[in-house]
Amino acid sequence: MTQAEPQQINTLGIVGLGLIGASLASALRQRGVPLRVLGTDSHVESAQKALALGYIDEVVDALPELCSRVDVLVLATPVLTLPALMQQLAPTLHNGTTVLTDVGSVKGSVRQAALDVFGTLPAWLVPGHPIAGSEYSGVDAADPSLYDRHQVILTPEVDTDPQATAAVRWLWEQVGASVQLMTVDRHDEVLAATSHLPHLLAFALVDSLAQESEKYEIFHYAAGGFRDFTRIAASDPTMWHDIFLANDEATLDVLDRYMDHLQTVRQALAQRDGKTLSGVFSRAKHARDYFSRLLDERAG
């Protein structure tokens, strides 16, 4: 695998200094990566805080100026804001000296936005997605270790400039991430299954119980397992609204297969078919134990 030389990237721009953007900036700073980092956020206080905390070197709110002054520009804003941002950036980006990447949880909608705005998929566009997060959000939740030993998926096209891909790969590797390349469609399927569907199930469960329970009384008797299971239902609702609308098709596919499977489990329960239930539970435990070992190994 090729890597861009560090000296190819001297300046980085980050649009959006929430959890994802500010964690990237703070990680670069903490690890002493020699990059000048310029940033902006639609909330003025967030950008000022990122500056005050030393995560970024300078606040540059004018997008054309920010874009023209950096080697790599990271869009770290909610997925549905990307088309408008690309539109604003298009005149500056067209000269092709800045590599553009993003951190969106859905990549099909990013590809579509780029096609709509640029008329083609530019060679300097390298869509990306760090598989890391938290139920907390905003610059105050910035965590310099957020990407350490985590995966970042990049979805370049066949005609993406290899140097652009290498630059974005290098950036993420500087903050401890392991970078994987994947097609856009595969990314969106995989994320629908491992992230978007679980979030949907957790949001729906907590909402369902809350509606049934007088003054949330039922939650008084829930314990650690429920806390873990529903942690993802504390995530930012706006971000998830955007993700689901951006990845509706892949999410519906995997949701429908899940609902079919749940119907089978329901039938087994209604018929007191212990053998089928045991099969589901045993297979699930086996797979979960495998997954847990995977994560443990990755954590070193």
Next chain:
Amino acid sequence: MTQAEPQQINTLGIVGLGLIGASLASALRQRGVPLRVLGTDSHVESAQKALALGYIDEVVDALPELCSRVDVLVLATPVLTLPALMQQLAPTLHNGTTVLTDVGSVKGSVRQAALDVFGTLPAWLVPGHPIAGSEYSGVDAADPSLYDRHQVILTPEVDTDPQATAAVRWLWEQVGASVQLMTVDRHDEVLAATSHLPHLLAFALVDSLAQESEKYEIFHYAAGGFRDFTRIAASDPTMWHDIFLANDEATLDVLDRYMDHLQTVRQALAQRDGKTLSGVFSRAKHARDYFSRLLDERAG
């Protein structure tokens, strides 16, 4: 609330030295509670290990002898083993000098088993359920802090001997638990919603993804949120098989309501109805944040 005086209980018996039974024994030992603890387990090695580790004072495998030598007997075995155990214990229990309790996650089936075996609900029977657990199981997973600041629900009937209830309450309070009284039906509804349903959803999700994914490849791209969400799918399959068959009705009720709600969410997604999705996510986050504060307060 009345409490039995500690001196009323001098000896405790534990049938089943898995996670729940061995954690109770180790917590009593660690906290220096002056009780002589006798125990047994269908796996001889588990009982010997609990003895070697000092969790219990003596292994007594003969159930009639164990029962006749203790003030309180805790049945800490899978829910579906309780009828047979009660049958074996019935001749000794009938003299009424031993208080019987259990730790089963379902209380309706325990009441039914008692009615079947004893012909009535004995005054010395105090069904119980510590709301605590782990994805690990067995004597090796014993954790003396498992019940600290956790809730234990007891479901005595109106004609249960108050001294028997007080004795079981006292026992759990010695290991740091907060004891709540509840009717059997309410317990089973509450647990179906906050524990049994989430486990069913998690088992079904992991099994569904595992079946679709060649060699579990999809799990390579899952991260922390998925780990939390599916932790409960690593729980002991046999135990959960028993729980679902014992609490099938209440679980089906809450599962059907959940599936209806999920169908509504699915429709909103299919129709790209962002307003409905936002409503679900925002209400869920509000409820989850409330629940999280509750747990934090309880943890002191």
